[in-house]
Amino acid sequence: xxxxxxxDFKTRLQNWIPKLVLxxxxxxxxxxxxxxxxxxxxxxxxxxxxxxxxxWVGWENYDKLWRLSHWETSxxxxxxxxxxxxxxxxxxxxxxxxxxxQKIRGEGLLRPIYLYPMALSFIVTGTAWKWFxxxxxxxxxxxxxxxxxxxxxxxxxxRDYAIYTVVLAAVWQTSGFVMAMFLAGLRGIDxxxxxxxxxxxxxxxxxxRRIIIPxxxxxxxxxxxxxxxxxIKTFDLVIALTGGGPGRATELPATFMYSYTFxxxxxxxxxxxxxxxxxxxxxxxIPYLYAELREKR
Amino acid sequence: xxxxxxxxxxxTGRVTRTLIYLVLLLFGLFYLLPLYVMLVNSVKPLxxxxxxxxxxxxxxxxxxxxxxxxxxxxxxxxxxxxxxYFWNSIKMVVPAVIVSTILxxxxxxxxxxxxxxxDTILFGLxxxxxFIPFQIVLIPMARMLGxxxxxxxxxxxxxxxxxxxxxxTTLYFRNYYAxxxxxxxRAAQIDGAGFFQIFWRIxxxxxxxxxxxxxxxxxxxxxxxxxxxxSFADANSQPMTVALNNLVQSSTGxxxxxxxxxxxxxxxMPTLLVxxxxxxxxxxxxxxGSVKG
Numbered sequence: 001x002x003x004x005x006x007x008d009f010k011t012r013l014q015n016w017i018p019k020l021v022l023x024x025x026x027x028x029x030x031x032x033x034x035x036x037x038x039x040x041x042x043x044x045x046x047x048x049x050x051x052x053x054x055x056w057v058g059w060e061n062y063d064k065l066w067r068l069s070h071w072e073t074s075x076x077x078x079x080x081x082x083x084x085x086x087x088x089x090x091x092x093x094x095x096x097x098x099x100x101x102q103k104i105r106g107e108g109l110l111r112p113i114y115l116y117p118m119a120l121s122f123i124v125t126g127t128a129w130k131w132f133x134x135x136x137x138x139x140x141x142x143x144x145x146x147x148x149x150x151x152x153x154x155x156x157x158x159r160d161y162a163i164y165t166v167v168l169a170a171v172w173q174t175s176g177f178v179m180a181m182f183l184a185g186l187r188g189i190d191x192x193x194x195x196x197x198x199x200x201x202x203x204x205x206x207x208x209r210r211i212i213i214p215x216x217x218x219x220x221x222x223x224x225x226x227x228x229x230x231x232i233k234t235f236d237l238v239i240a241l242t243g244g245g246p247g248r249a250t251e252l253p254a255t256f257m258y259s260y261t262f263x264x265x266x267x268x269x270x271x272x273x274x275x276x277x278x279x280x281x282x283x284x285x286i287p288y289l290y291a292e293l294r295e296k297r
Numbered sequence: 298x299x300x301x302x303x304x305x306x307x308x309t310g311r312v313t314r315t316l317i318y319l320v321l322l323l324f325g326l327f328y329l330l331p332l333y334v335m336l337v338n339s340v341k342p343l344x345x346x347x348x349x350x351x352x353x354x355x356x357x358x359x360x361x362x363x364x365x366x367x368x369x370x371x372x373x374x375x376x377x378x379x380x381x382y383f384w385n386s387i388k389m390v391v392p393a394v395i396v397s398t399i400l401x402x403x404x405x406x407x408x409x410x411x412x413x414x415x416d417t418i419l420f421g422l423x424x425x426x427x428f429i430p431f432q433i434v435l436i437p438m439a440r441m442l443g444x445x446x447x448x449x450x451x452x453x454x455x456x457x458x459x460x461x462x463x464x465x466t467t468l469y470f471r472n473y474y475a476x477x478x479x480x481x482x483r484a485a486q487i488d489g490a491g492f493f494q495i496f497w498r499i500x501x502x503x504x505x506x507x508x509x510x511x512x513x514x515x516x517x518x519x520x521x522x523x524x525x526x527x528s529f530a531d532a533n534s535q536p537m538t539v540a541l542n543n544l545v546q547s548s549t550g551x552x553x554x555x556x557x558x559x560x561x562x563x564x565x566m567p568t569l570l571v572x573x574x575x576x577x578x579x580x581x582x583x584x585x586g587s588v589k590g
């Protein structure tokens with residue numbers, strides 16, 4: 001009798017151990033992620049300024065936010081930045097992957113060269129490009145000393161073009177990674193189908209357009225999800241490259257949120273902007289994760 | 298000529314191949330350009346850079362900028378160089394990587410081999426947590442660190458990185474363990490092996506490849522983080538990235554581009570080294586884990 005009760009206890013303990021092991025992580029996640037999200041969303045409806053405060057103000061912060069030209073600028077910049085960044089990274093990534101897949105000599109050397117920027121901090125990337133693009137000492141100056149005196153390249157100091165330098169540096173950093181994703185996809189395609197199509201006289205162009213690229217759909221989807229969430233989170237690169245300037249020409253929602261919360265002491269508005277950023281990412285990520293997890297059950 | 302060994306069955310003509318090589322090389326130069334600029338200018342005297350020689354190899358070779366960036370450059374109020382901040386980063390990265398990897402391994406093990414009701418939903422919640430914009434947790438996190446007495450400390454930063462790193466480490470280990478034969482686990486259970494015994498004796502010995510992935514991923518992300526460092530660290534606990542940014546953005550005095558470049562390389566060095574030494578294993582380990590999740 002006692003022995004079986006003991007065994008019973010042991011099996012019950014065995015059943016509980018896995019959940020016990022998981023519980024610290026779950027607790028941390030529930031508090032630090034979802035609890036904090038609720039707290040921030042709540043703050044966005046309060047009159048918090050320099051410190052959190054709990055006076056309910058309804059939608060006032062959102063009203064103010066949408067009337068700020070500063071926020072409007074950062075949204076427009078986000079639109080320009082995200083669309084160019086995603087499209088250019090995808091094109092370069094796909095192009096390089098297709099080219100590298102042609103039994104290239106030296107692939108083993110080129111691949112790491114394409115990929116290493118991913119290992120760097122955005123602050124390092126920003127610093128390098130900041131001085132390289134600086135008209136005083138960088139590219140423009142170099143061209144002048146090489147004799148091309150009419151050469152002008154001052155985008156980083158130009159309100160209308162500075163955002164494109166952010167795109168340039170961001171593409172430099174991540175396009176190699178997108179290449180690797182597409183390359184993995186290409187290597188997974190069955191060559192038998194391609195040979196059969198070649199027998200039928202399909203040109204290379206048609207092979208890629210009709211057979212290969214459609215098969216890369218999962219890679220396109222992952223690339224889009226990863227790039228779009230990186231775009232929305234872009235913060236350090238702008239800080240290091242342009243500091244949001246000249247003026248506010250390269251402000252993005254992430255830098256807006258940071259400056260309103262920590263330097264302008266408008267925490268309520270900062271929290272409202274963070275909530276909008278979260279909603280945007282959720283709109284992209286949740287359907288994707290839902291589909292992924294369902295498939296894999 | 299047999300086509301069977303080719304990576305792809307596509308055949309290309311000579312002109313096309315030349316063009317392909319040309320494009321590939323040009324992009325190679327594009328990716329190397331900033332590294333080249335940083336390297337050559339970090340060993341030049343300042344006049345050579347301001348004189349328009351940014352693309353040239355150094356005429357006078359000097360390691361002065363490196364020494365200055367490391368030990369005497371003005372960062373914040375003190376001329377300390379990047380050295381103390383480098384150690385801050387180490388002290389933050391090492392515990393955070395170890396703890397988040399261990400937790401990720403255990404979570405992955407539970408979520409694949411000890412499945413229970415709603416485990417997929419829990420995992421989904423963890424996974425979504427990887428992708429949230431961290432702006433949404435900055436304000437409450439700053440308060441929480443104050444309440445538990447870790448505000449402005451390296452330990453506080455390490456804790457933050459553990460919390461927001463678990464999602465990814467769990468994802469890696471879960472996908473890796475998912476393809477591990479469950480029969481082996483059941484057999485060990487029948488032989489009377491307990492939860493930890495199974496983990497220790499059966500799963501852990503074959504977890505090398507995915508542990509490498511998790512460690513490299515966490516190391517790179519935490520070392521390169523700027524947002525948390527800038528938000529939660531005080532002057533004495535700032536990580537390398539924040540210090541580098543302070544060095545470059547400081548508005549006082551002459552802009553010492555050569556010192557900035559040397560500092561940038563110093564900040565990039567650890568992750569670059571990890572990438573050069575272990576990058577191959579990272580890709581290989583990822584492939585092993587992504588067979589079927």
